[in-house]
Amino acid sequence: MRSVRPPRARRLPLSGVLRANRPSEIWFKPALSVVAATAPPNLTLLALHRLDLAVYTMAGSLCALYAHNRPYAARARTLARVVLGMVAGLAVALVAAALTPNAVVLVTVGALLAAAQKALCDASRIGPPANVIFTFVTSAALFLPQTLAQVPGHLAASAVAGVWAWLVCMAPGLLRPHGPERRATAQALNAVAAHIEAAHARQPGSRAVAATAVHAAWQTLLTAGARTEPRRALEALLVRADVALAAPVDADPGRLRARARELRGAGPLPRATAPAEAAGELLDVESELAGGRAPLWSRLGPLTPLAVRTAVGCALAGYASLAIGVGRPYWALVTAASLYQANLTLTWSRGVQRVVGNLAGVLAFAALVPLAHLGPAALVLCCLALGFGAEALISRNYWLGSICVTPMALLVTEFVRYGNPGELIADRLLDTLVGALVGFLAAVAVTNRRAGDRVAHALAAVERARAHTVRTAADPDAAPGALRAARRALSAALVELRAVTDAASGEWWQRAWPSERVTHVEQAGHRTLAATVRQHGFQASEGARA
Numbered sequence: 001m002r003s004v005r006p007p008r009a010r011r012l013p014l015s016g017v018l019r020a021n022r023p024s025e026i027w028f029k030p031a032l033s034v035v036a037a038t039a040p041p042n043l044t045l046l047a048l049h050r051l052d053l054a055v056y057t058m059a060g061s062l063c064a065l066y067a068h069n070r071p072y073a074a075r076a077r078t079l080a081r082v083v084l085g086m087v088a089g090l091a092v093a094l095v096a097a098a099l100t101p102n103a104v105v106l107v108t109v110g111a112l113l114a115a116a117q118k119a120l121c122d123a124s125r126i127g128p129p130a131n132v133i134f135t136f137v138t139s140a141a142l143f144l145p146q147t148l149a150q151v152p153g154h155l156a157a158s159a160v161a162g163v164w165a166w167l168v169c170m171a172p173g174l175l176r177p178h179g180p181e182r183r184a185t186a187q188a189l190n191a192v193a194a195h196i197e198a199a200h201a202r203q204p205g206s207r208a209v210a211a212t213a214v215h216a217a218w219q220t221l222l223t224a225g226a227r228t229e230p231r232r233a234l235e236a237l238l239v240r241a242d243v244a245l246a247a248p249v250d251a252d253p254g255r256l257r258a259r260a261r262e263l264r265g266a267g268p269l270p271r272a273t274a275p276a277e278a279a280g281e282l283l284d285v286e287s288e289l290a291g292g293r294a295p296l297w298s299r300l301g302p303l304t305p306l307a308v309r310t311a312v313g314c315a316l317a318g319y320a321s322l323a324i325g326v327g328r329p330y331w332a333l334v335t336a337a338s339l340y341q342a343n344l345t346l347t348w349s350r351g352v353q354r355v356v357g358n359l360a361g362v363l364a365f366a367a368l369v370p371l372a373h374l375g376p377a378a379l380v381l382c383c384l385a386l387g388f389g390a391e392a393l394i395s396r397n398y399w400l401g402s403i404c405v406t407p408m409a410l411l412v413t414e415f416v417r418y419g420n421p422g423e424l425i426a427d428r429l430l431d432t433l434v435g436a437l438v439g440f441l442a443a444v445a446v447t448n449r450r451a452g453d454r455v456a457h458a459l460a461a462v463e464r465a466r467a468h469t470v471r472t473a474a475d476p477d478a479a480p481g482a483l484r485a486a487r488r489a490l491s492a493a494l495v496e497l498r499a500v501t502d503a504a505s506g507e508w509w510q511r512a513w514p515s516e517r518v519t520h521v522e523q524a525g526h527r528t529l530a531a532t533v534r535q536h537g538f539q540a541s542e543g544a545r546a
Contacts, residue, residue: 012348018356024395025183029068029172031391035384037064037165041157042380051376054415055144056154059090059137060161064168065129065391071180072173073225078126079169083162085120089113089134090158091151093141098148106142107318107329113138114337115311122306123299129394135314135337136409139330175266178230181220182263185234185241188217189260192241193253207245207526208498214241215495218488233269246533305448310340313442317435324434326427331409335435340443343451343506347443350398351436357399358432361406362425369421372411383411444508451504455518458497462521465490466528473532487532494525 041057063086067078096109114135121131146154172179191206191213198206217238224231237259244251262270313336321332335358339351372382386408394401410424469486472478501518 012345014352017349017352018397018399020396020400022396023392025187026068027392027395030065031388033064033068033165033168034062034387034391037061037161037168038387039384040164041161042383046376046380051380051415053154053157054380055140055412056090056157057161058412059086059141059158060163061165062086062133062137063162064165065133066126067169069127069180069184069220071220071224072170072177074223075173075180076166076170079166081124082126083159083166085117086134086137086162087155087159089117089138090141091155093138094144094146094151094154095148097142097144097146098151103143103322103329104319107322107333108315110135110139110142110318110330110333111311111315114314114333115307118310118337118340119300119303119307122303132334132338136334139333139337143328143330178224178234179266181224181231181234182269184217184220185237186260186263188213188238188241189256189263192244192248192251193256193260196244196248196251196253196256199248208494208522210245211491211526212495212498214238214245215491217241230269234263237263237270243533246530302450302454305446305450306340306342309443309446309448310337312446313337313340313439316442317438320434320438321431324430326430326434327423328413328427328431331428331431332435332438335432336439336442339436339439342503343448344443344508345506347440351440353397353399354402355432355436357402358406358428360399360403362410362428364403365407365410365428366421366425368407368411372414373418379411379414383408386411448507451500451507454500455497455504456514458493458500459514459517459521462490462493462497462525465493466521466525469528469532483532487529490525490529494522494529497522497525 038058038061041061042051042054045051045054045057060083063079063082066082067075070078092113093109096106100106114131117131117134117138121134188210191210195206195210221231221234221238227235240259241256244256259270314333317332317336318329321329326332335354338354339347341347341350368382368386372379386404390401390404390408393404406428410428413419413424465486469483469490472483472486475482497518505515
């Protein structure tokens with residue numbers, strides 16, 4: 001199969017970059033959580049006449065934006081790491097601010113922190129808002145007047161707010177303990193139903209989406225804790241989704257969607273008993289998937305080009321901002337950090353969204369300033385409303401969320417003292433343009449030559465997994481559970497191949513990678529999965545009754 005080198009230059013997209021998408025299914029959860037996490041600390045500081053400390057408590061409160069899709073057992077661990085990571089990054093920034101007033105040194109420290117935060121967030125797959133919040137907090141903290149004696153108290157304020165954010169995010173589990181697992185299973189069922197409908201209509205491209213959704217749902221159940229009766233019921237539904245994905249022609253998408261609707265809300269789970277042959281699958285799936293997890297350190301290596309992009313882009317953006325005399329170079333640094341996505345094409349799109357959103361946001365700030373300057377209470381309430389609006393809109397498109405994020409970030413600077421609105425607007429506009437331009441040029445200059453290598457490695461992994469699955473299926477003496485383990489490994493390898501291929505397809509100036517071979521290997525892998533599902537004992541008729 002011949003290799004095809006992607007074109008060395010391609011047109012960057014403009015159409016659709018600003019299109020509003022459907023809102024996230026749980027958009028209100030992070031929106032309400034950030035308000036609930038921010039309001040008590042800020043109102044307490046307001047009562048104590050110490051709003052100058054709000055910039056530190058905000059660092060902890062913003063941890064409430066993370067992990068809303070995760071089961072509560074996993075959410076507790078993830079949020080604890082987020083809070084610790086936030087406090088650790090803040091500590092580095094505050095100590096640096098206390099040790100030197102040199103802006104060039106501080107920008108350099110901020111760029112290195114941004115690169116580390118980008119690499120760790122991508123490697124841990126923490127999900128949105130990923131590294132942007134960490135970089136926003138630490139970059140701003142680098143330019144706060146500070147002494148070493150003040151650092152412990154400021155870190156304590158952030159840590160207390162972080163603990164409160166942890167409690168806010170865990171509280172819904174008291175009322176709906178299986179909510180995240182139910183949502184993930186429902187999304188998988190709907191994705192498989194959509195694939196079945198597309199297959200009937202001979203529309204390609206939906207299988208990868210459905211396979212990814214099913215794999216993600218299994219991973220969600222894997223991290224949900226003890227295998228309780230509700231979790232067993234959800235596992236049975238996912239087995240049905242696996243069967244329907246393997247035999248879409250014989251499955252009933254309407255029945256799958258009906259099961260997905262039953263998972264909404266807090267009502268009783270649908271009674272879906274898995275086929276007798278699936279009993280072993282439900283027992284073994286946890287150990288199979290857990291055994292396939294790569295350690296964090298092993299995922300950092302392939303992310304080196306993105307980390308270097310982030311460090312170079314953020315540093316150059318900050319230096320350029322200093323060179324033109326802007327008083328808050330960290331805004332340019334944060335703008336650059338927010339651009340970097342999985343590939344250059346997505347980075348370009350994010351840059352357009354960032355610039356448009358910030359331009360609209362400074363207009364919103366200009367309109368809100370008279371209201372916010374009525375008093376400290378009005379300032380706090382405006383920030384709370386903007387925080388809710390940002391999370392409500394950002395899942396529709398990044399630029400819509402930026403319309404609220406930008407004035408909120410500007411108003412936070414007013415907690416210490418009221419500034420000149422015209423000067424703030426001018427600085428923000430300059431830093432946005434400088435950060436976006438310099439950040440994107442750095443992304444073009446720092447090429448991701450490893451993107452094609454990652455595709456090659458993923459292809460090899462799929463071929464090895466497929467060969468192992470075929471051998472295991474043909475071996476009558478294979479150990480119990482061996483075929484299940486092989487199928488799971490192949491499914492995970494196919495999901496990873498699609499992810500790295502999508503990332504590589506949006507990169508410029510890279511080595512050749514075998515695009516035709518990717519298509520062939522994906523098709524062969526999915527055919528093998530379908531064949532082994534039937535051999536494993538799941539008949540197509542079982543999928544039709546899902």
